[in-house]
Amino acid sequence: MPTYLVGSRASALARTQVRDFLAPLRGRFPEIAFTQRVILEGGDRDRTSLLANVSAVSGGSAFSTEQEAALLRGDVDVVVHSLKDLPTANPEGLMLLPPPGREDVRDALCGSTLAGLPHGARVGTGAARRIAQLLAVRPDIVPVPIRGNVPTRLEKLRSMRLDAVVLAVAGLNRLGRQDAIGEPLPLDLFPPSPGQGALGIQVRVDDRAVRDVLSTVGDRAVDREVRAERSLLAQLHGGCSVPVGACATTRPDGTLHLFAQVTSLDGRRQVTGSVTGPASEPERLGADLAGELVDRGARAILDGIRPAVPA
Incomplete structure (x- = not known):
């Protein structure tokens, strides 16, 4: 019986994501044994330092470098990431497969609703995007940096x-913690991180057998949506720690609609835009919208904050 080793981070959410990903595969391929292997990342070992410092020590991403290295070495056959945590460029020799569907893409306030927050409310989040978006809507809010699962x-x-606190609805749903949601935040004001709610299924380019098996559960529509979002982020030269939100949806007529927002860290400046076009050209749509945002002032916002934002 062939065995596929499936790498992931150690958190309960990462393990749940692997379980959900493997469930249909185990049904389709009973002759294959799928075994999960936990890989600790720098961001998991060090939960107090700035992510910029953790990334500098790891020489890459705080949440993907060790897993990608294990995949390249052949220690595992596939890695299941949260797609929003992955840099937009794959290391040479690795590629992403279409994600198997997508969870709710929205962020949520936990502990309160937006309208229910008192003046000067202390809201926990360590994400630059979430801080910026909150301050754009409620400049009285006091962001409190927090990290952890x-x-x-x-x-x-x-x-x-x-x-x-602000958390992704996707993670709360996957862990069965819908009870913690005070209010899902509206997408027009709080577009999520590119790729949020989707899994990043990463494999070796030259491992055709694994690619063929795992691709059978891929969702092509979701794949086009997240490719558009990540293309926009790549064109803006941003990462998961800059205040860029993006959300792509496939419309009933088959076209792809992409909405994006860039916000200054203090919430005082915001650039938004959208584009609709052929779903067959997600990368071009993302690049086109990035160009429009730059023309409207997004570059000045990003260049002004990047030195102060964790990479």
């Missing part, structure tokens, strides 16, 4: 006496 950040509501 989903249960840890929910616990900090109590232990740090926060009024709310």
Whole structure:
């Protein structure tokens, strides 16, 4: 019986994502044994330092470098990431397969609704995008930096006496913590990180057998959507720590609609835009919209904040 080794981070969410990804594959390919292997990342070992410092030590991404290295060495056959955590460029020799569907892409306030937050509310999040978007809507809010997995950040509501924390609805749904959601945040004001809610299924380019098996559960529409979002991010030379939000949807007529937003860290400047076009050209749509955002002032916002933002 062939065995496929499936790498992921160690968190409960990462393990749940692997379980959900493998469930249909185990049904389709009972002759294959799928075994999960946990790989610790720099961001998992060090949960107190700035992510920029963690990334500098790892020589890459705080949440993907070790897994990608294991995949390149052949220690695992596939890695299941949260796509929003992955840099837009694959290391040489690796590629992404179409994701198997997508969870809810929205962010959520946990502990309160937006309207229910008191003046000067302390809201926990370590994401530059979320901080910027919150301040654009509620400049009175006091962002409180927090890190950790989903249960840890929910616990900090109590232990740090926060009024709310911001988390991805996808992670809460996957962990069965819908009860923690105070309010999903509207996409027109709070577009998510590119790729949010989707899995990043990463394999070796030359491993055709694995590619053929895992591609059978890929969702082509979701693949085009996340490719458009990540193309926009790549053209803006941004990463998961810059305040860029993007959300692509496939319309009933088969076209692809992409909405994006760039916000200054203090929330005072914001550039938004959208584009609709052929779903067969997601990268071009992402690049076109990035160009429009730059023309409207997005580059000045990003260049002004990048030195102060974790990479």
